[in-house]
Amino acid sequence: MLYQLYESQRALLAPFSEFASATSKLYDHPLSPFTHTPLAQRVSAGFELLHRLSKEYEKPAFNITTVRVGGTDVAVQEQVAVTKPFCRLLRFKRFTDEGPVLERMKQQPTVLVVAPLSGHHATLLRDTVRSLLQDHKVYITDWTDARMVPTEVGPFHLDDYVAYVREFIRHIGPEVNVISVCQPTVPVLAAVSLQASNGDIVPRTMTMMGGPIDARRSPTAVNNLAMNKSFEWFENNVIHRVPVNYPGAGRRVYPGFLQHTGFVAMNPDRHLTSHYDFFLDLVRGDDDSAEGHRAFYDEYNAVLDLPAEYYLETIKVVFQDFALVNGTWKVDGELVRPQDIKQAALLTVEGELDDISGAGQTRAAHDLCTGIPRDRQFHYDVAGAGHYGIFSGRRWREKVYPEVRDFIARFSDPQAAAPAPRQLTADTPAPAGAPKRAARKAPVRVRNSA
Numbered sequence: 001m002l003y004q005l006y007e008s009q010r011a012l013l014a015p016f017s018e019f020a021s022a023t024s025k026l027y028d029h030p031l032s033p034f035t036h037t038p039l040a041q042r043v044s045a046g047f048e049l050l051h052r053l054s055k056e057y058e059k060p061a062f063n064i065t066t067v068r069v070g071g072t073d074v075a076v077q078e079q080v081a082v083t084k085p086f087c088r089l090l091r092f093k094r095f096t097d098e099g100p101v102l103e104r105m106k107q108q109p110t111v112l113v114v115a116p117l118s119g120h121h122a123t124l125l126r127d128t129v130r131s132l133l134q135d136h137k138v139y140i141t142d143w144t145d146a147r148m149v150p151t152e153v154g155p156f157h158l159d160d161y162v163a164y165v166r167e168f169i170r171h172i173g174p175e176v177n178v179i180s181v182c183q184p185t186v187p188v189l190a191a192v193s194l195q196a197s198n199g200d201i202v203p204r205t206m207t208m209m210g211g212p213i214d215a216r217r218s219p220t221a222v223n224n225l226a227m228n229k230s231f232e233w234f235e236n237n238v239i240h241r242v243p244v245n246y247p248g249a250g251r252r253v254y255p256g257f258l259q260h261t262g263f264v265a266m267n268p269d270r271h272l273t274s275h276y277d278f279f280l281d282l283v284r285g286d287d288d289s290a291e292g293h294r295a296f297y298d299e300y301n302a303v304l305d306l307p308a309e310y311y312l313e314t315i316k317v318v319f320q321d322f323a324l325v326n327g328t329w330k331v332d333g334e335l336v337r338p339q340d341i342k343q344a345a346l347l348t349v350e351g352e353l354d355d356i357s358g359a360g361q362t363r364a365a366h367d368l369c370t371g372i373p374r375d376r377q378f379h380y381d382v383a384g385a386g387h388y389g390i391f392s393g394r395r396w397r398e399k400v401y402p403e404v405r406d407f408i409a410r411f412s413d414p415q416a417a418a419p420a421p422r423q424l425t426a427d428t429p430a431p432a433g434a435p436k437r438a439a440r441k442a443p444v445r446v447r448n449s450a
Contacts, residue, residue, distance in 0.1 A: 185211025218358030
């Protein structure tokens with residue numbers, strides 16, 4: 001019922017949103033006589049803000065058409081490598097007529113970026129992909145909005161997510177390096193574990209960034225909500241059926257608009273301030289700042305629905321049973337054993353100010369992957385970075401990406417002798433709130449070789 005009410009409200013506001021957009025342009029267009037009336041700038045700014053607060057936000061495009069490789073601009077084409085009912089595997093294919101550059105690109109490592117299926121579209125990782133394309137062949141999982149999947153396709157479970165990742169790893173082949181951001185760190189670790197247990201293809205490297213491997217460590221507000229509410233509460237309060245105006249009519253989902261409401265509710269003051277600053281930027285004619293606001297919220301406000309089965313099972317497995325760290329998680333009847341991973345190198349990345357995945361939650365992967373030699377395990381704490389800062393923005397480009405790039409380069413060629421990284425950390429105390437465990441040496445931090 002709630003979903004139908006939301007759709008009715010959206011349909012009701014649509015004409016007013018378009019009216020606000022037209023009025024804003026009427027008071028801002030240089031050829032309009034209204035532009036020269038008193039307070040025209042304020043009227044135009046107010047109506048544009050009203051339009052943006054009431055409009056519907058569609059899935060953005062990646063819009064990555066060129067990238068610099070070795071100082072040369074090369075063309076980038078987005079291709080669909082694999083199509084599944086709930087996901088597309090995209091490849092960003094690079095093209096150039098420069099022989100040396102082409103040869104260089106052929107020798108670069110292959111990366112599979114597993115994007116989160118947690119409310120936002122894969123385009124949230126646009127900055128991640130753009131940086132990686134400078135030095136890698138890049139694939140990414142592009143998850144489908146569940147409201148667009150007809151019910152006859154069937155449900156989508158957490159086990160299906162793991163199966164998708166395993167299929168994508170096999171499709172790319174043994175040269176693959178996997179990067180998982182936030183939510184997928186858990187199913188990706190499960191997928192690689194099952195690959196190792198079955199003697200199948202295992203990625204050469206695993207980079208896990210800001211994910212809830214062990215949500216008991218330094219729990220955040222997001223963790224506390226998932227841990228303190230019962231499974232039945234989530235099933236009864238946040239799961240709704242898709243309305244009749246979508247292909248997936250009747251499918252049970254966790255609606256994107258509810259997820260978005262939760263995002264905003266975490267930092268309401270910050271969003272209010274941002275919108276007010278946007279209004280002032282429009283009044284002052286600061287087009288660059290205003291465009292930055294538009295670009296951010298075009299992405300932030302574009303959300304998708306999650307399949308109910310997948311969402312509820314993630315709550316139970318990751319945040320209530322802690323099945324991965326307790327060694328009790330079975331995927332399609334097979335026990336997940338991270339200790340079976342022996343060949344891949346592991347890098348975990350955490351943001352100092354991350355309010356989604358607390359300190360130590362991602363680093364917990366090292367305690368599970370005991371089969372990986374210690375000289376192939378690394379951890380990097382990003383000073384001053386929040387959750388989004390570890391994969392997008394200036395800190396990602398200037399701090400995190402060089403670490404990830406050098407880590408992949410160091411271990412992506414199984415025939416090359418990897419230089420021993422310089423050890424910079426000794427035993428590191430457990431994060432606040434971490435469960436007691438036997439002390440072990442902290443993974444060393446990866447450093448740039450130059």
